[in-house]
Amino acid sequence: MSLAMQQPDHDAHPFSVAARQFILLVGKDLKIEARGRQTIGLVTVLGLLIVVVLGLGLGGGTAGGFGATAVLWVAYLFSGVLCFEKTMAVERSESALAALMLTPVGRGTIYLAKLTSNLALIATVALVITPAGVLFFSFDLSPAPFAFAAVMTLGIIGFAAIGTLFAAVVSSTRLQGGLLAMMIFPVTLPLVIASTQLLLDRFVKGLPIGVNGLGILVAFDAIFLTASWLMFELVLEP
Amino acid sequence: MAVRAENLVKTLDERPVLNQIDLSIAAGEYVVILGINGAGKTTLLKILSTLMPPTSGGLQLFGLSVPKQAARARARLGMIGHQSMLYRDLTARENLELFARLYGVQSPRQRAEELLATVGMIDRADDAVKTFSRGMSQRVSIARALVHEPDLVLADEPFAGLDVPGSAAVERLLEDLHIAGKTIVMVNHDVGQSLRLAQRVVVLSGGMVAIDQPARITDAPAILAELGGAEMRYEPESFAVC
Numbered sequence: 289m290s291l292a293m294q295q296p297d298h299d300a301h302p303f304s305v306a307a308r309q310f311i312l313l314v315g316k317d318l319k320i321e322a323r324g325r326q327t328i329g330l331v332t333v334l335g336l337l338i339v340v341v342l343g344l345g346l347g348g349g350t351a352g353g354f355g356a357t358a359v360l361w362v363a364y365l366f367s368g369v370l371c372f373e374k375t376m377a378v379e380r381s382e383s384a385l386a387a388l389m390l391t392p393v394g395r396g397t398i399y400l401a402k403l404t405s406n407l408a409l410i411a412t413v414a415l416v417i418t419p420a421g422v423l424f425f426s427f428d429l430s431p432a433p434f435a436f437a438a439v440m441t442l443g444i445i446g447f448a449a450i451g452t453l454f455a456a457v458v459s460s461t462r463l464q465g466g467l468l469a470m471m472i473f474p475v476t477l478p479l480v481i482a483s484t485q486l487l488l489d490r491f492v493k494g495l496p497i498g499v500n501g502l503g504i505l506v507a508f509d510a511i512f513l514t515a516s517w518l519m520f521e522l523v524l525e526p
Numbered sequence: 527m528a529v530r531a532e533n534l535v536k537t538l539d540e541r542p543v544l545n546q547i548d549l550s551i552a553a554g555e556y557v558v559i560l561g562i563n564g565a566g567k568t569t570l571l572k573i574l575s576t577l578m579p580p581t582s583g584g585l586q587l588f589g590l591s592v593p594k595q596a597a598r599a600r601a602r603l604g605m606i607g608h609q610s611m612l613y614r615d616l617t618a619r620e621n622l623e624l625f626a627r628l629y630g631v632q633s634p635r636q637r638a639e640e641l642l643a644t645v646g647m648i649d650r651a652d653d654a655v656k657t658f659s660r661g662m663s664q665r666v667s668i669a670r671a672l673v674h675e676p677d678l679v680l681a682d683e684p685f686a687g688l689d690v691p692g693s694a695a696v697e698r699l700l701e702d703l704h705i706a707g708k709t710i711v712m713v714n715h716d717v718g719q720s721l722r723l724a725q726r727v728v729v730l731s732g733g734m735v736a737i738d739q740p741a742r743i744t745d746a747p748a749i750l751a752e753l754g755g756a757e758m759r760y761e762p763e764s765f766a767v768c
Contacts, residue, residue: 300630305630308627309628312624312627312628313628316613316616316624319616319620320613320615320616323615323654324615378613378615381613381614382609382610382611382612382613382614382655382663383607383609383610383611384611384612384613384614386577386605386607386611387605387611387612387625387670388628389577390575390576390577390600390603390604390605391600391625391628391629392597392600392601392628392629392630393628526572526577526578
């Protein structure tokens with residue numbers, strides 16, 4: 289049996305090591321998703337169904353901007369929860385997470401990599417759901433398309449930050465199926481309310497979205513990201 | 527000394543799982559841990575792997591204090607579980623290269639190739655792990671555990687679910703590791719097989735060490751008597767505790 293010694297690279301700077309590990313983990317997640325396309329297909333269909341069902345219930349184009357932003361958020365939230373569950377299930381399957389936790393990869397790096405993978409998936413889904421919702425509700429984005437994109441992007445980042453943390457918590461318990469949504473939704477409610485209010489002000493009342501408005505969302509994101517990054521080490525169990 | 531555990535106590539849901547465990551394992555030793563279900567074997571192995579903190583007590587791996595120096599200790603241990611601890615949708619080669627890169631191993635591609643050849647899986651290197659039989663997955667899992675050249679190999683029921691050829695292949699791989707000077711700590715259910723493979727037998731009962739002695743002076747009936755109440759399955763060359 290060949291057991292030639294393989295020296296680990298001890299000389300590299302810790303930041304560059306963490307960055308390399310981060311890229312490896314995100315690449316691994318995206319490669320697994322690209323190969324199976326299990327999450328993206330399922331989540332996109334779910335998002336579209338939510339938009340259509342709620343759109344029909346609310347009267348489609350007559351619901352206007354209020355209906356569109358509310359329904360899009362509902363679609364993002366439920367699609368996102370499914371994303372978080374699926375990407376964490378990859379780690380739980382065959383106890384791969386235990387092997388990962390035995391490597392020198394920091395828990396913070398694992399969190400940031402998982403968050404990035406989740407954001408990539410949600411962004412892909414949002415690229416399909418959002419145009420569908422806009423068309424279904426005849427929602428005129430032309431007055432401020434970039435403001436809409438900025439508010440939704442900031443909202444989704446905060447939501448994914450919390451979702452990635454809670455997915456790790458829930459995946460280590462036997463109480464899955466629905467528990468994740470019950471944990472995430474109340475915590476992200478302030479973020480959802482703030483972003484919906486900003487969009488209503490802009491698209492229904494015609495008020496501009498100021499720096500202060502976006503600042504609130506940035507503050508939420510910063511708090512959620514920092515708290516989740518710090519807590520991830522405490523909640524991650526093999 | 528590879529492992530030095532002193533007064534290890536682990537309580538789960540206010541139920542004591544391990545109680546005052548003292549265990550010292552020299553570098554290069556092949557130790558098997560036996561016990562009935564619920565005796566605390568897997569919990570002990572998880573604590574030794576640094577994946578689970580003890581409720582109280584001290585643990586040193588190669589002189590490194592855990593959890594304080596856990597990161598450095600982890601670099602010197604590899605773990606084989608009864609699950610493969612691999613990503614099912616990645617190929618055997620991709621799994622090994624990923625873990626080699628995460629450990630910072632130089633020439634990860636070459637290392638993966640070398641290990642796949644060692645465990646006899648080079649022909650299936652580019653197949654997804656989910657297409658493997660249990661025995662094949664276990665061989666790749668052993669390769670994964672060795673990718674960073676650990677000094678201590680922890681194996682939690684590595685023969686579980688394997689057929690006779692698969693079990694024999696894993697036995698040989700572990701024996702080769704032992705000959706190469708690795709320290710092996712294995713949890714097993716098969717008393718006869720354990721006595722044949724290991725140098726030392728530790729029997730846990732009720733979360734405590736009931737027997738700790740060299741395998742050559744230990745006989746299966748003594749162990750089975752200590753495990754009183756366990757159902758015994760007798761096979762020509764092995765006793766299994768169910």
